[in-house]
Amino acid sequence: MHPFTYLINQSNMFSLLILLLPLLIYLITKKLQSSSLKIQNLPPGPYQWPILGNIPNVIGKNPHIIVSNLAKIHGPLMSLKLGAQLLIMGSSSEAASEILKTNDRHLSARYTAKATPINEADLKKFSVLWAPECTNEWKTLRAIWRGELFGEKALDFQVSMREKKVGEMVEFLRRKEGEIVDIGDVVFTTIFNTLGNHCFSKDMIRFGDDKMVKDWKETIWKFMESGTTPTVPDFFPMFTGWGPQGQKNKTLKYLRRLFGKWEEFIKQRKEIGSPNPVKQGDFLEFMLANGFLDDQMLHMLLEIFPAACGNLTSTIEWAMAELIKNKESRNKLIQELQSEIKNLNSIKEHNISQLPYLNACIKETLRLHPPIAFVPHLAGSSCKVMGYTIPKGSLVMMNLWALGHDPNTWKDPFMFKPERFLDSGLDFHGQDFGYLPFGAGRRMCPGLQYANKQVYLILASLIRFFDWTVPNVNGINNPGEVDMNEIYGVPVQKEKPLILVPWKKC
Numbered sequence: 001m002h003p004f005t006y007l008i009n010q011s012n013m014f015s016l017l018i019l020l021l022p023l024l025i026y027l028i029t030k031k032l033q034s035s036s037l038k039i040q041n042l043p044p045g046p047y048q049w050p051i052l053g054n055i056p057n058v059i060g061k062n063p064h065i066i067v068s069n070l071a072k073i074h075g076p077l078m079s080l081k082l083g084a085q086l087l088i089m090g091s092s093s094e095a096a097s098e099i100l101k102t103n104d105r106h107l108s109a110r111y112t113a114k115a116t117p118i119n120e121a122d123l124k125k126f127s128v129l130w131a132p133e134c135t136n137e138w139k140t141l142r143a144i145w146r147g148e149l150f151g152e153k154a155l156d157f158q159v160s161m162r163e164k165k166v167g168e169m170v171e172f173l174r175r176k177e178g179e180i181v182d183i184g185d186v187v188f189t190t191i192f193n194t195l196g197n198h199c200f201s202k203d204m205i206r207f208g209d210d211k212m213v214k215d216w217k218e219t220i221w222k223f224m225e226s227g228t229t230p231t232v233p234d235f236f237p238m239f240t241g242w243g244p245q246g247q248k249n250k251t252l253k254y255l256r257r258l259f260g261k262w263e264e265f266i267k268q269r270k271e272i273g274s275p276n277p278v279k280q281g282d283f284l285e286f287m288l289a290n291g292f293l294d295d296q297m298l299h300m301l302l303e304i305f306p307a308a309c310g311n312l313t314s315t316i317e318w319a320m321a322e323l324i325k326n327k328e329s330r331n332k333l334i335q336e337l338q339s340e341i342k343n344l345n346s347i348k349e350h351n352i353s354q355l356p357y358l359n360a361c362i363k364e365t366l367r368l369h370p371p372i373a374f375v376p377h378l379a380g381s382s383c384k385v386m387g388y389t390i391p392k393g394s395l396v397m398m399n400l401w402a403l404g405h406d407p408n409t410w411k412d413p414f415m416f417k418p419e420r421f422l423d424s425g426l427d428f429h430g431q432d433f434g435y436l437p438f439g440a441g442r443r444m445c446p447g448l449q450y451a452n453k454q455v456y457l458i459l460a461s462l463i464r465f466f467d468w469t470v471p472n473v474n475g476i477n478n479p480g481e482v483d484m485n486e487i488y489g490v491p492v493q494k495e496k497p498l499i500l501v502p503w504k505k506c
């Protein structure tokens with residue numbers, strides 16, 4: 001061989017080696033990682049990048065969909081490393097049953113993002129949602145919620161208030177006939193006022209006061225967002241001392257706004273007493289009569305309003321969007337409601353509590369659009385799930401969105417087909433592990449019954465009392481054009497608000 005050709009070949013080889021080096025490093029680390037996962041008996045997962053782990057894999061507008069797609073490759077129980085934090089992600093009914101039932105005892109601690117401005121001691125004393133463990137305090141608080149707000153007896157007691165507030169919503173929409181309305185705003189106002197009356201015997205927002213709606217909505221939504229978004233110390237605990245101060249301050253700002261309003265109500269009630277000379281019977285009255293301290297009251301209210309307003313508004317907005325888009329389903333629902341509700345002046349809960357198609361539409365909405373996509377649990381102790389080891393301290397999440405879209409459970413999983421729930425016996429009470437919009441096990445949603453009542457009543461009223469059109473854009477009025485994109489958050493929401501025009505039914 002000519003010495004020159006030899007040299008060229010040598011340098012080619014060298015460049016090739018340099019080029020291949022990253023690939024080689026990648027393959028070696030991948031091999032080492034997968035054997036390390038095997039040695040520790042952790043569930044499989046995607047390649048973990050140095051330092052960042054799987055953060056680059058999960059970043060995006062809709063992490064619940066990204067992670068569902070990863071699960072299709074790596075399996076229904078998956079290890080993900082977010083920086084230094086191990087996350088075990090469940091995505092199938094089998095995983096759900098083992099996480100939320102078989103191992104509920106080990107896996108029902110709660111993970112709280114580091115940007116939460118409430119310290120751990122207060123969370124332990126005052127919180128249901130963010131209580132780090134299922135302690136006796138947490139049990140007592142859940143029992144209070146059940147007894148005073150969301151249990152069967154309390155719900156019966158509140159029925160006339162729910163009907164009254166929905167009646168006001170209908171009146172408002174009648175006045176807005178032919179005009180554009182933001183469905184999310186109208187529903188939010190209705191729910192907020194209903195809760196305001198359960199808790200303080202007060203309306204919180206005047207219908208149509210757009211500024212007030214936006215203010216409250218922003219405060220609640222931003223509080224949830226900034227309080228649940230992970231920051232650097234969530235992934236790298238060694239930076240905890242640095243603190244996610246910026247985000248903490250943001251969450252604190254919204255927290256103070258909420259507390260400020262409620263402090264006013266508490267103060268007023270203490271000064272002037274109940275507005276009703278007989279017993280008021282609202283939640284504030286109950287808390288004061290039972291010697292709750294101001295701190296306790298504020299924290300309890302802090303959980304009730306965001307959990308209820310966010311999830312319920314999002315669910316009803318999605319249900320309306322699906323029904324506007326799917327004319328056949330809408331017509332079936334209209335027929336069912338027409339045959340049950342003859343009086344167009346009012347709606348009563350007992351008229352609608354047993355309607356199969358309405359029930360199926362709500363279940364189908366919650367399957368396609370569960371407002372809580374991930375349930376954030378923590379392994380309080382080590383255990384085995386689907387034969388794999390879940391080490392103590394791991395974050396453990398069920399992807400409820402993935403459950404609702406699993407092609408092994410649902411035919412045409414992306415289509416809105418309420419019929420699939422007719423005569424199916426499938427329910428969301430935490431027994432059917434392929435369908436868990438309210439979760440399951442000891443941390444299951446305590447607001448389920450309340451949510452059910454509100455969603456039924458509001459959705460039935462919107463459909464029974466009004467025809468709806470999509471606003472005319474460039475002369476086109478096309479329900480098919482309703483934007484159905486979603487954006488991750490707590491809750492998962494429509495990316496664009498649902499804007500419709502109501503027309504009174506005669």
Ligand code: HEM
Pocket residue numbers: 110128129130131303304305307308309311312315366370371372375376400436437438439440442443444445446447448450451
């Ligand atoms: C459509 C409406 C709703 C849906 C789909 C929903 C869903 C959920 C889900 C999936 C969980 C997590 C369960 C877990 O961690 O395993 C949860 C927990 C919770 N929900 Fe709801 N929810 C709704 C409405 C409400 C309402 C109206 C309230 C009452 C104000 C409420 C209060 C709570 C609380 C306090 C928890 C935490 C329970 C605990 O950790 O012990 N939710 N909810």
